[in-house]
Structures are given as structure tokens and as C-alpha cells.
Amino acid sequence: MISFSQVRKSYRGGHEALAELSFAIDSGELVFITGRSGAGKSTLLKLIPAIERPTSGTVLVNGQNIGSMRRAAIPYLRRNLGLIFQDQKLLYDRSVFDNVMLPLAFTGHAYKDAARRARAALDKVGLLAREKANPVTLSGGEQQRLCIARAVVNRPSILLADEPTASLDSTSAAEVVEMFRSFNQVGVTVLIATHDEGLVQRLNPRVLALKQGRLES
């Protein structure tokens, strides 16, 4: 489903964020990507939706080669992915509900159908009661759950989350992780990048440990 082989990524300026990275993730897996800050976790995740392109090596997602993908094909790749960003990227000029509606605006859903899906997603993350609120008024944990709702509203087969628990207290963090587990249990492939070792130890999942852009093992 996702495979990296000999992937190297250098940013402009010559800094090498990932080096000789090879691994494969099967459909339905739950994988944690760990490592200290600057190890290359975010870079790894950004290669999958073609936010960044590999400098060399091959990244395959659902059989598509990210390195050679045409620009025009990228939106359709991204619709199959649910992205949860490190900086959240919520829109504060609209309601919780409208934030979740955003991914449905360009997939051709009729409004009623889209609204039904958006409410189902909000219900899954326990925010249905807050649908009219502005995201600014939500707590940190609620904002993170809103990000999850926006990511899953299109029913993606792969969910990518970058430091989803970074700014959360331990209870909220546990809630959020539990949510990822439940999506994984219904067949969604889930990749979570985190520097929180404690979180990983409790769950005992498959771990890709990064150190200075390379796999540690």
C-alpha cells in the first residue's frame, strides 16, 4: 500500500532530511513513526501525499509513484488520504461544521449528502454538539478531534497524523490515540508520527524509529 525504497530527501540548501529509507506498510496496518525532533518524521509523512517529492528513490502509494506523479493527478491522490497536520490548519473564519464540509466541496457531493457525512464524522469524534461553534472556542483536544473529523469525512483508506498528541494533556492524548485505533480496527491504514515514547510503549504497535533521517533498528 505504501512503500519506500532507497528514499533520499534533501531540502534546498543541501540539508539531508531522509537518507536511504526503505520500508513497506500493508493495508490495514497501524504504524508509529518515532524519533527526536528533526529526525525526519514530518518529511516522511509529507512524501506520501506528494507535499514533498523524494530527491531520489521511489515512494509508491497505492501503486502510484509519487516522484513522477503529474501535478494534475495530485489532488486525486490526496482525496484518498486523510491528513492531520502538525499545525492543524483549521480555518477560524467558519464554524466547526463548515471546516468539516471543506473536503466535500470539491468531490461532487450534493449539499444534503455532504452535510449528513460531515455530521456523521463530527459524531464519531464527539463534536456534533459543537458544530456551530468557531474552532477558536474549542479546547486543544477538541481542536485535534476536529482535525480528525475533517481528515476522515471523505472516508480515506490511509490516515496520516503528524504529532497529533503533541499539545495535549495525557487524557486527551489517550482519547485521540484511541480514536485512531478504532479507525484502524475498521480497516483504515494509520501512520502516526510522534516523539512521545510513552505513548508508543503503552500500545506496542509496529514502530519505524528514525534517527537523523535513517531507520534505527
Place this chain on the structure above:
Amino acid sequence: MSNWLRQHWQTLVLTLRRLGRSPGATLLNVMVIGIALALPLGGYMLLQNLGAVAHRVAGTPQVSLFLARDADKADIAALEARLKRLPGVRGLRFISREQALQDLKQSENFADVLSALQTNPLPDAFVLETAGGAAELEQLEPQLKALPKVAHVQLDSAWVKRLESLLQLGRTAVLILAALLACGLVAVTFNTIRLQILTQKDEIEVSKLIGATDAFIRRPFFHLGLIQGTLGGLAALAIVYLCTLILNRSIGELAQLYGSDFRLSFFGPGDCLALLAFAAILGWLGAYMSVSRHLSGIEPR
């Protein structure tokens, strides 16, 4: 197809709602575009009206034949007979030099000058009206010149021609003005769209990240350019129409003094639609240029 229509409809509703959210800025933009378009539009309308007047006047072209000083009564009678036999002659009027002098003395401007003269400097004249247009009169000119005792032939269509070329000059000037202000309109739209892209930077970035196509992201800005251009066109029409109403009040009084029922006439529906289409296309063009220039700069990281 229905999906395509629905997306456009949703975009249209969204765009209108956005415009409605900042009515002040929208109104200002529309006014700027409206005034910019109203200038050449008003000029064009005035020229059209003047052109119509020129044509009405030119519809009954006249020739004045000034006779030689030594022409006597017999010569005049002979000439009159020959002129009447010319093909296409509709009216013939003889104005004696005495009558011409009398007529001239009526006008205050000349009275002093004329009374200072010892002798009457004016010649006898015939005024000839033909059924044909100015072109046919011109063909007749050499024939008239060759007639005995005719000293000078004055085609009254000459001033119409001069007016015509003046009008042509005016039209060119209006065209240049229109071209310049059209560029201005494109620039105004360019800037509006640039600001709109800036205020929606976050939304554009997130949309790109979650799978919006470039076409989808561009669409609302094209709508915005089109709508703003069209509204500006409407404003221009309204401005020119109002000016026509106001001017016609004064023109009505003036024309009455001259025994004329002349009024400025406004554009027909065809011209109005053409202008709206033109304004819409300019708005779209400004949006297109702005989107091409500014949207690619927003690349999520």
C-alpha cells in the same frame, strides 16, 4: 454535467455571499469600474447622437450657386430654366443680392459692418436641392460649374463632411480612451482578486492539501471577476443613463428655442448587452491574470 452546473452554482452563491459580506469594498470597486467605463461610454453616446444629427441634415443636401456680378435678368431667367431641367432637382430657390443683404442685416453681428459698406458686395444666388445624397451632388458639381454666369459653386455637404471627419476623430479618441480605461478595469479586478487571494490564503492552502484541484480553487475568483465586471458595466450604464436624463432637460429647453425636438437618445438593448459582455470579459481577464500570477505562489508546506 449536472455536477459541473451544481459546482458552478455553489461557487456563484458563495461568491455573491462573499461580496455581500464586504458591501463597502464591493460598492467602491463597482463604482470605480462603473465610472471608468462611463467616460468612453458617454462619449460614444454623444458621438452617436451627433452622427445621427449630421445624417439628418445631410439627408437634404443643398448646393449654392453664386452668380457672376455681371449677370443680368435675362441671364438669371435662362439659368433658372436650365437648372430646372437638370435630373434629380427637387427644389430651386433664387436669392437676389438685395435679399441676401437684407437677410444678413437682420443678424446683429453683421449689421454694423454692412452699414459701413457703400455698395452691396453680395452676389445673386440659387439654392438647389436634390433628391439624391451628398455623393450625387458632388458628381453634379463640375456640370454646375460649367454653366454660364456661374461664378462659384458651394456644396453645403462640405460642412457635413467636415463634421463627419470631426466625428471620426472623436470616435478614435473615444476608442483610445476606452482602451486605456479597459486596461484600468483589468488592473482594478487584478488587484481585487489579489487581495481576495491573500485573505483566503489559509483556505486555499488547506484546500490544496486535502485534494482540491487547481480548477476548483480558481473558479470562485473567475466568478468574482466576472460578477464585478458585470456590476461595473451596469453601473456605467446607469451613470450614462442618468446623465442623459439630466442633459435632456437642458437640451429640451435649448432645442425648443431653435424649434427642434432634438433629444439625446440612450443605447438600445443590444448595445447595453454588448457593453455588459465587454465588462464581464474584462473582469474575467483581470481575474485570470491575477489568478495565474498569485495562486501558484500558495504552495503548502
